[in-house]
Every structure is written in C-alpha cells, then in structure tokens.
Amino acid sequence: MSGPPEASETGFDTALYDRFPTKGRRPAGELAELERIWCAPRRWEWITVINNNYVGVYYVGAAMLFFVLAGVLALLMRAQLALPYNGVLPQETYNQVFTMHGTVMMFLFAVPAVEALGVLLLPQMLGARDLPFPRLSAYAFWAYLIGGLAFFCSLFFGLAPNGGWFMYPPLTSTTYSPGINADFWLLGIGFIEISAIAGAIEIIVGVLKTRAPGMSLDKLPIFAWAMLVFAGMIIIAFPSVILATTLLELERALGWPFFDAARGGDPMLWQHLFWFFGHPEVYIIFLPAAGAMSTIVPAVARTPLVGHWLVVLAFLATGFISFGVWAHHMFTTGMPGVSIGLFSAASMAVSLPAGVQVFAWIATVASGRMRFNTPGLFVLGSLLVFVMGGLTGVMAAMVPFDWQAHDTYFIVAHLHYVLIGGMVFPLFAAIYYWTPMSSARPLSERLGRWVFWLMFAGMHLAFLPMHLVGLMGMPRRIYTYAGGRDWEWPNLISTLGAFVFAAGVLIWIIDMIRNFRPFGPKDAGNVYEGGGLEWLPTGLYSTRSIPIVRSLYPLWDQKNLGRDVAAGRYFLPGTPTGGRETLVTSPINAEPQHLLPMPVPSGWHVWAAVFTAGFFLLLTVQAYVASVASGMLAIACVLRWCWFLDHPQKQRTVDVGAGIELSTYATGPSSTGWWAMVTTLVVGGMVLAMSVFSYVFLWSRNMEAWRPPPGTGSLAAAGAMTLAAGVLAWLANHRLVRDARHGPWQAVAMILLSGALLAAAFAVDLTAWRGGGLAAKLSAQGAIVYSILSWQGFFVAVSAIMALYVLLRGLFGYVAADRPATVQLVGLFLGYTAGQGLVGLGLMRLFPAGLS
Amino acid sequence: MKAWLQLLGGLIVWAVHFAGVYLIASLADIAPPQARGPYGPVLVVLTLACVAVAVVLAIRAWRGTRDGEPVDRFRARLAALGSAVAAVAIVWQSAPALAGFD
Structure with missing residues (x-):
C-alpha cells in the first residue's frame, strides 16, 4: 500500500510534501505554547472540557455504565426464569425489566459505545488535533448521559416502558398502555436520537475533512472506514425512528390515528418505520466493531489485514444492503408473497459481506504469527460466536423456518450470539487493545484472560440452550412458565451461564479499577505494536506535529516517524494563530486545504445538553410549560454557542510548516461547516x-x-x-x-x-x-x-x-x-x-x- | 461528488432496483386482480436495465484499475467489484419476485 503522494485533487502541490520532515531544531517555547493552549482542565473545567481525550473517555465510561446496568437487569430476568413459576419478579416488573434491558442495551449502550470509541480514537488515528466540532461531541455526550440516567431511573418509580424494546402498537396505544410508561420510551429516547445524530455528523465530517495530509482513501485506517459507513447509516436510519416515535407520541398525546385501524390508520406502519431503523441498527453497531476487529487482528497477528480493500467494499455493501432487509422482522404479518421473497433474498445476501470480513480475519490470523493475548482471545472468540449467530440468522431469513421460530427463544439466542459476537466481544478486545493509548498502565493480561474465558463460557452456557428451548416452543417475553415441558433444565443452565458471564464482567471492572489511569502526562504506549497513527507519541494536543501519511500502516512502514513527529518536523508543529486549531484536508486525497481554528471550553454546550434532556423528560411527565421553557433555553444556549463561530482570524493565511501557507478561513465544500450543514x-x-x-x-x-x-x-x-x-x-x-x-x-x-x-x-x-x-x-x-x-x-x-x-x-x-x-x-x-x-x-x- | 458516485455507483443501482421491486410488489398488492398483468413485465424491464447499468459501470471501473495513482486504482477496484456484485445481487433479489408474478 505504500507509494508516492497522489496527483492533486484541490490544486495543492503535493511535491511540497518532500519538504518534510523538516531539518533543524524548532523554536524554543513552541512546545510549551502548544501545551499551554491545550492544557488540562481545572476544577469546573472537568465538566466543560471538550478535548476528545477527556470526552472520549467519559463517553466510553458512560456507555459501559449502561452496559453494566442493563446487564444487572438481564440477571434479574434470568433469576426469574431459572425455575418454573418463580417469584423473583412480578409480571409487570418483569415487563418493565425486559423492555429496559433491550432498550438500554441498544440505545444507551451499543450505539453510544461505538460512537464513543470513534470520538476517543479517530482524532489520533487520523492525525488531527481533535474532531472538527468538539463542542458537538461534548454536547452529544452530556445530553446522552443526563437523559439516559433519568430515563433509567424511571424503573425505580414503576414508570419504565413495558411494551418491549420495539414498542409495537396497538399494545403501546393509550388503550392498552394508558400510563406514561410508553411515553418515557417515546420521548425518553428523543435525546438519544439527537445525540447519536450529532455524533454521526461529527464523525462524517471528521473522517472526510480532518485527516493527516497524504492519508488518501486507500490509506484511510480500516476503523475510520467503518466509522464513516456507520455514521452514514445513522444519518439514513435514525430519521425513521425519529418519525415513528413522533407519530406514536402524537397519537397518544393528541389522538392522531396513524396506527389506529378503526380510524383508517394501520399498526403495520409502525413496524415498517421501526424496522427500517431497527435492522440497520444491528449493522450500525456491528460495523464499528468490525472496524476495530480489522485493526486489532493485524496487530495481534503481526501482519497486514488480508484483503483490506475487500473488507472496505464489504463495509460499503453492508451499509447499502442492510437497508433492504427491514421487513424480515415482519414475515409473519401477512405481507404480500412477492415482498416476502424480495426481503428474504436480501436478508440472505447481507450475510455475504459479513462472510468476506470473517474470511479476511481468518486469513490474516492464518498468515501471521498470532499472539494469544487478551485482545487476541477476544477477537478469536468474537469470530466463533459471530459466525454461529450469523448462521442462525441465515436460518431465520428462510421464511418457512422463520414462521416456526418467530417470537421464540431461538430468536433470543440468535440475536444475542450476533450482538455479543459482533459487538460486545470486539468492544472488549478494543478496550484491552487501546487502553494503553489512554492510560498510564495497560490492563492486566492475567485478569484479562479470566475475563475472556468467563465471558466466553458464560455466553455459550446462557444462550446455546436457548436455541433448544426455542425450538421446543418457549415464547419470548414471558415472565414465567409451567413445569413439565422439558424447559426447566435449559432455563436453569441459561441462568447459570448468565451469572458466569457477569462474573467475567465483574473481574473486568476490578481490572479497570486497579489499572486504568487516564488523563496522566504519559500513557503506556504501543503495547501491542499496532501500525496506526494513534500509537504516535501524543499529548493533550494529540501529536506534536501532523505527519504526512504514505502507508496504510505508517508506524510499520515509515521509519523514524514517531521521532520526527515528536520533534515537530511535520505540519503544524506549533500554534500559528495562537489558539486551538487543526488542519482541514480534502475528502479523497487528504490534501491540505486550510487551517480550522477550534473552540476553547465554555459551559454553553453543557447547558444546552441539560436543557435538551430537560425538554424531553419534562414532556414525558406532561409538564408542558416547563418543557417548552427548557426547550427555549436549549435553543438560546445553542445560539450563544454559535455566536462564537464565523469570526475570521486576523491573519488570513499562516505558515503551517515548512513555509507552506494556508488560509485560516473557508466557506463552501472545502469548509467543515458546509459538510455539517x-x-x-x-x-x-x-x-x-x-x-x-x-x-x-x-x-x-x-x-x-x-x-x-x-x-x-x-x-x-x-x-x-x-x-x-x-x-x-x-x-x-x-x-x-x-x-x-x-x-x-x-x-x-x-x-x-x-x-x-x-x-x-x-x-x-x-x-x-x-x-x-x-x-x-x-x-x-x-x-x-x-x-x-x-x-x-x-x-x-x-x-x-x-x-x-x-x-x-x-x-x-x-x-x-x-x-x-x-x-x-x-x-x-x-x-x-x-x-x-x-x-x-x-x-x-x-x-x-x-x-x- | 463524481468520485463518490463512481465509488458507490453499482451499490446505488442496486438500491434503486430494490426500491423499484418493492414499489412494484406493493402496487401489485393493492391493484385489482385484473390490473396486475403489467407488473411482471415492468419488473423484467427494470431488472434488465439495472443489470445492464451495473455491468457497464463495472466494466468502466475495471479499465481504471490498470493505471493512475494508487488511490485512483483503489477506488476503481472497489467500484468495479461493487458494481459486479450489485449486478449479481439484482438478479438474485429479482428471482423470487419474478416467480411470484407467474
């Protein structure tokens, strides 16, 4: 993949790259000035901080908090189902617990976790000082955290939603769900939708416009490719659930009959809108995890990813085909036969790109010298578990089989194999792999192996028997069952497995408490010998200078890169405008276009997040006046935040290194604002x-x-x-x-x-x-x-x-x-x-x- | 924009075909039985047209894989295989629908 710089895309003379690395010493005080401008937060600034090194860690931490909370709900459910006619949870509480388990895992853990990983990793991977809209990332995080915690607390008041994570009407209409529980779901996830979309905009613009010079599409890190497709999918899929939740809330609050058949509506509309979001959602959370896998596997196998370009194509194909499979959740609803055939075919086809990725990982493992450390174990475990889940997915894509298995525990087993194999295990691999980038100490290898084996054994113990009990006819979402149907042993084993899995997660928490030391002056470094830019020496300003990328694995192929970058011998070694800034480059060839002045921390985005969450939550409890006031305050905060924007620098052009002058102001397609809009x-x-x-x-x-x-x-x-x-x-x-x-x-x-x-x-x-x-x-x-x-x-x-x-x-x-x-x-x-x-x-x- | 269209052209054709088949199947579902005759032929024409476009895109992109800068060859390879796979996928997803209209 290495080669000379490409022909110009923007008119920038790529021969100027030959000036780097520069020679000689950098001016005295340049590094100190960089450190002063990108300084660590003090006191209240820990809340108003916008640097991705902080917000990214907060974000991942919050997502893992929700993972643990939803996991505790899963343990409660398994305790209830361990024995027939068990009395751990009453029926109504069970309904709320299983609804919240699914909702929190999907909306408050899975999507935010992978988005958080992007916020934390992408700037370093791309060679940027930060993502282009750091306040937007911070806003997305605070809206998610405040709203998510308030939403979760509805459980303690018996007000949590209870209609299942996909909230089908007419069950969720006011007739059958008269309380405000359903409203908590419909409005409570509003801020999560906003947060996810805000994060996606940040990631799209970040990946396309803030790459290191020379990082053309063929040298774009595979994780960044995955995040780009992921964010594009959020932009296409989430509007559907925004519309669906708005329509159902309008029906519940104002009586507008979108889903009420008696007045000409149709509950099937909800299913179409929900699953047009809901099925791509599976790939939305799988793709970043696949990007992480495709980054970690080459590092632990010590060889480049086999079929890199095929994996990129697989990501793109998944991004498209996953929007053609939504109705396979509706095979039993009486859709026309021709449509069912179409969706069945597309559902089978979507397994092909997933297969390409799996074979690329297997080939990479086979062609390298695999190290069976903790990230290595998690990626191998993920391969096995995901393939098993994928195969039962192909079974469920067969319409006659789906008619039998629909709404049984077979589907519960399938979806957990896919999600745990496709997302949870890769996320743990990522946490173990990238912790040394953010922490002064890596996580423990010894404890990590315990974590992996307990989670691996626990998940099979928990979910393998569910295939069987599902085929034996046990339906989903029941709070108890009668004895004498041979369901007792599989359920007891599943419960045992769930607690074994939880023991693994508990040891991981202990490992984090013992070893995770973020925000320090130094990090543990490139423990696993990865080849990406994120392993360059960094400070809070990211890398000291922004390198020219000439390879897909620059640290493996570009000699002395770390030394030259740390010595300030590449782009932007100092702060030419005297403030925070990063390079903006072109979307295809990553040619330098202009310098982007970046904001400094302020409280406006935090207040905007507080009032945004307040708007939705107050609406839920029908405090309309307070809700509108909160919404208006949120708008005022956003306007105040925007007021700082669009102020040109005094210097219209500055030297960004080696005598290369770039503009400090841009409009139109070369600007980040245009792309965001x-x-x-x-x-x-x-x-x-x-x-x-x-x-x-x-x-x-x-x-x-x-x-x-x-x-x-x-x-x-x-x-x-x-x-x-x-x-x-x-x-x-x-x-x-x-x-x-x-x-x-x-x-x-x-x-x-x-x-x-x-x-x-x-x-x-x-x-x-x-x-x-x-x-x-x-x-x-x-x-x-x-x-x-x-x-x-x-x-x-x-x-x-x-x-x-x-x-x-x-x-x-x-x-x-x-x-x-x-x-x-x-x-x-x-x-x-x-x-x-x-x-x-x-x-x-x-x-x-x-x-x- | 042209570069992105080249990169994603085959997949966009696949998406257009998918939407077309879904639309045709939905219209056929609400049409009276005596008016369902044209839907099968329309589906055949749509499928052939989309396959043809995907194949042309694949061939044009394949020619670009031989020369140019590495990033251009990379894009051309993605576009060529993406369009070729799209052509197969179009035929694949048409098959049950075509059988359904018989």
Whole structure:
C-alpha cells in the first residue's frame, strides 16, 4: 500500500510534501505554547472540557455504565426464569425489566459505545488535533448521559416502558398502555436520537475533512472506514425512528390515528418505520466493531489485514444492503408473497459481506504469527460466536423456518450470539487493545484472560440452550412458565451461564479499577505494536506535529516517524494563530486545504445538553410549560454557542510548516461547516422521505376514505412563495460576496424575506387544509397531512430563528463579504426548507388527486 | 461528488432496483386482480436495465484499475467489484419476485 503522494485533487502541490520532515531544531517555547493552549482542565473545567481525550473517555465510561446496568437487569430476568413459576419478579416488573434491558442495551449502550470509541480514537488515528466540532461531541455526550440516567431511573418509580424494546402498537396505544410508561420510551429516547445524530455528523465530517495530509482513501485506517459507513447509516436510519416515535407520541398525546385501524390508520406502519431503523441498527453497531476487529487482528497477528480493500467494499455493501432487509422482522404479518421473497433474498445476501470480513480475519490470523493475548482471545472468540449467530440468522431469513421460530427463544439466542459476537466481544478486545493509548498502565493480561474465558463460557452456557428451548416452543417475553415441558433444565443452565458471564464482567471492572489511569502526562504506549497513527507519541494536543501519511500502516512502514513527529518536523508543529486549531484536508486525497481554528471550553454546550434532556423528560411527565421553557433555553444556549463561530482570524493565511501557507478561513465544500450543514439536511430529507412513505402507505390502506385536497388557488400561492423563498436564499450568498459595500445588508434582507415568505407559504397551506375541514383526529389522512405540515412548520420556525440570528449578526457588524459562512449556511437551510415545502405541497395536493 | 458516485455507483443501482421491486410488489398488492398483468413485465424491464447499468459501470471501473495513482486504482477496484456484485445481487433479489408474478 505504500507509494508516492497522489496527483492533486484541490490544486495543492503535493511535491511540497518532500519538504518534510523538516531539518533543524524548532523554536524554543513552541512546545510549551502548544501545551499551554491545550492544557488540562481545572476544577469546573472537568465538566466543560471538550478535548476528545477527556470526552472520549467519559463517553466510553458512560456507555459501559449502561452496559453494566442493563446487564444487572438481564440477571434479574434470568433469576426469574431459572425455575418454573418463580417469584423473583412480578409480571409487570418483569415487563418493565425486559423492555429496559433491550432498550438500554441498544440505545444507551451499543450505539453510544461505538460512537464513543470513534470520538476517543479517530482524532489520533487520523492525525488531527481533535474532531472538527468538539463542542458537538461534548454536547452529544452530556445530553446522552443526563437523559439516559433519568430515563433509567424511571424503573425505580414503576414508570419504565413495558411494551418491549420495539414498542409495537396497538399494545403501546393509550388503550392498552394508558400510563406514561410508553411515553418515557417515546420521548425518553428523543435525546438519544439527537445525540447519536450529532455524533454521526461529527464523525462524517471528521473522517472526510480532518485527516493527516497524504492519508488518501486507500490509506484511510480500516476503523475510520467503518466509522464513516456507520455514521452514514445513522444519518439514513435514525430519521425513521425519529418519525415513528413522533407519530406514536402524537397519537397518544393528541389522538392522531396513524396506527389506529378503526380510524383508517394501520399498526403495520409502525413496524415498517421501526424496522427500517431497527435492522440497520444491528449493522450500525456491528460495523464499528468490525472496524476495530480489522485493526486489532493485524496487530495481534503481526501482519497486514488480508484483503483490506475487500473488507472496505464489504463495509460499503453492508451499509447499502442492510437497508433492504427491514421487513424480515415482519414475515409473519401477512405481507404480500412477492415482498416476502424480495426481503428474504436480501436478508440472505447481507450475510455475504459479513462472510468476506470473517474470511479476511481468518486469513490474516492464518498468515501471521498470532499472539494469544487478551485482545487476541477476544477477537478469536468474537469470530466463533459471530459466525454461529450469523448462521442462525441465515436460518431465520428462510421464511418457512422463520414462521416456526418467530417470537421464540431461538430468536433470543440468535440475536444475542450476533450482538455479543459482533459487538460486545470486539468492544472488549478494543478496550484491552487501546487502553494503553489512554492510560498510564495497560490492563492486566492475567485478569484479562479470566475475563475472556468467563465471558466466553458464560455466553455459550446462557444462550446455546436457548436455541433448544426455542425450538421446543418457549415464547419470548414471558415472565414465567409451567413445569413439565422439558424447559426447566435449559432455563436453569441459561441462568447459570448468565451469572458466569457477569462474573467475567465483574473481574473486568476490578481490572479497570486497579489499572486504568487516564488523563496522566504519559500513557503506556504501543503495547501491542499496532501500525496506526494513534500509537504516535501524543499529548493533550494529540501529536506534536501532523505527519504526512504514505502507508496504510505508517508506524510499520515509515521509519523514524514517531521521532520526527515528536520533534515537530511535520505540519503544524506549533500554534500559528495562537489558539486551538487543526488542519482541514480534502475528502479523497487528504490534501491540505486550510487551517480550522477550534473552540476553547465554555459551559454553553453543557447547558444546552441539560436543557435538551430537560425538554424531553419534562414532556414525558406532561409538564408542558416547563418543557417548552427548557426547550427555549436549549435553543438560546445553542445560539450563544454559535455566536462564537464565523469570526475570521486576523491573519488570513499562516505558515503551517515548512513555509507552506494556508488560509485560516473557508466557506463552501472545502469548509467543515458546509459538510455539517449538508449532512444535517440529509437527516431532514430522510424524515421527509419516510413521511412520504407513510403518507402513501396510509393512503394504500384506505383509498376510499381519502378526501380531495383544498383548491388550486392556495396551492399556486403557497408554491410561488416557497419557490421565491428558495431563490432568495440562494441569491443571498451571491450578493454578499459580490458587493462588499451593499452586499451584507442586501444579504440580510434576502434572508429575512426568504424566512418571511416561507412562513407565509406555510400559513397559506395550513389555512387551506383547515378550511377544507380535514381534522387530524378523525382520519389517518388528517393525521398524516397535519404531521407533514407540522414537520414543515418546525423547519419554518427554525428558519425564522436563523433569519433573526443573521439580522442580529448584521447589527453587530458580523455579516460581511470576508465572512460569508453564516449567510451561506443559513441560506442552505432556508433553501432546503423551501424544497421540502414544495415536496410536501406536491405530494399532499397532487397525490392521489393528480392520478385521477 | 463524481468520485463518490463512481465509488458507490453499482451499490446505488442496486438500491434503486430494490426500491423499484418493492414499489412494484406493493402496487401489485393493492391493484385489482385484473390490473396486475403489467407488473411482471415492468419488473423484467427494470431488472434488465439495472443489470445492464451495473455491468457497464463495472466494466468502466475495471479499465481504471490498470493505471493512475494508487488511490485512483483503489477506488476503481472497489467500484468495479461493487458494481459486479450489485449486478449479481439484482438478479438474485429479482428471482423470487419474478416467480411470484407467474
């Protein structure tokens, strides 16, 4: 994989790479200045800290806390099921415990854990000082921690959700779940969705834009590839569950009948929306783990990964195909036979990329000199367990078999083999492998072997018998069972296995307490002799200088790299702007584009997280006024946080090393802000796409009851205004940069006018529907029409806030031709809102009316 | 953008085909029995078109694997095999649907 630097992608002269490593000593005081600027937190700064070296450790720690808490719930369940008619947990408590076990494991452990791993590892792996939006990472972490703990505490008040982790209506409708338990699930995971999406945006932009120079796609670490696909999948999948939870909460709170068959709704819609998120979710948590495996296996086997490019292709293929398998959770719901065949075929096909990865790992182990240390044991154990789970998955993809095994303990066994083999074991391998990067001491090899063997034996003892008891007919989610069906012994063995597994986790906790020493001046170093940049000597500023990458395994192939990097002989050896900063590079070839000034810690993101969690949690307990107040405070905090942005440096260009000058300001596709905004808008677009699906789906269930839309006059008026708003949003940026004298105020005026037109168009559309007599409570059409209008209304409201924000910046003199980023990004948002409005208008006014 | 489209072209074609088959199957499900005739032929045409596009993308990408910078060859290899696998996957997922319309 080594080779000369590639031809230019951006116009940057890659021959300049030959100037590195530079010769001679660096100026005195340069390193001390770097250390001062990236200094450790003191007192309250431990909370407001944004450096990934801290936030990443906090994040992984919080995820593992939830892993332990959900594990304790699993032990309670197994204690209850150890014997027939056992009385450890009453039925209602059991329902809450199994629902919380699944929900916490999936939402509060699995996704945050792998996202946390990304926040901790990616900057070092990519050779960046930090991820591009460190406050966003910290915000995501605090929203997740505060909200997650409050959500978990609902168990202690008997208010935890009790409808299973996938919350199927009509069981979760107000008729059958009248308390606020279901609301805790629907609103309680709202902040987790926001947190996951915020983290995904950070990871996408980080991987694409903050790589070390020369780290072109063929030299991108395999873990970073996995995280890129993972984050892309979150952006596509999570909007579906956002929409699903919003619709069900609207049905529960306001009586809008999306899932109520009596009023034209259909509970199947929930299953489609949930599983369009839910099945990719399995791969969302598997891919980062596979990326970790693909990094650890070469290190412990001491040889490059066999078939690196095939594994990358497998990640990409998994990212696509996993979105074509959602309905295999619905084989028993009476779907059309043709659709069932399609989803069955795709479900079998998705095992192929997983197989490619498994064979690549086996071939790497076979071709190297494997060391059976703790990470090595965990990756080998993972291989075996994951393959077993994968094979039962192929069995379940066969429709006739699934009809028999559906909702039995066979499926419980299958999913635990896949998730423990595919995610938990790789995560433990990762923890043992990368702890020396963050801790002054590595974890204990002796204790680690105990941890592995107890977890490995425990999981087989716990879950292997479940295949059998499932085939014997034991259904899932029952709190007890009668004796005399030969289920007693398998259940007792499963319970024993669960406690053996827990003993392994307990020893791991002891190991962490004994040996984990983070945040110190030095770390334990490259104990396992990995080849990635994360093993370069680092401080809180990441690496002293940012190297040029010429190999997939730079530490193995680039001689003296560690020495030269630590001596400051590569890019950015000091702090040319006098503040925190990192290099921004191009997405394909990683050519230097500009210098990104980075923020320093402040409390605004923490307060924003507190109030975001407060908004959702207060909504759950129906404290509406307090909830709205909390939401408004969250918005105020975010605006205050944004106020620090888009302030150009005094030096427009700076020397980033070896006499190479780069700009300190950027807009458009070369800037990180542009990528973040576009990614955010993809989330909005996916919610819109799933809303369109919901609209057409509900229409197809009840075509005769569909009423004609309002007249074409309001359609034409709303359409024209929306179109004009989009054009103005697009023009604003052009005026700003074309006319330095008058442009700023013209741009502000265009943004304001665009926002006003969007609001007017929305008002015209809403008034027309209300005048037509369509009521949200009375029919599924009313519910879905008003929900799409509400989504547009939400965007119009955000557009209005943004427009006023631009006005405020204009009054402060912060809108100018030399700083167009704010206007450009707000224009993008307004332009998208206009496009979304046109789609909504076209859909609801012309379909199905246009067909006739 | 062009580079990403080249890299993911085959997989995007697969996704378009999947969505198309799902749409056709869903429309056939709600159509009256006497109006279901065209759905089978439409599915055949869609499948052949998608396979053709995937094969063309695979061949074009394969040509790029022979020369250029390492990163370009890397992308071309991914695109070529991705498109070839997509072509097979398109045929694979069409089979049960085509049988279902007989």
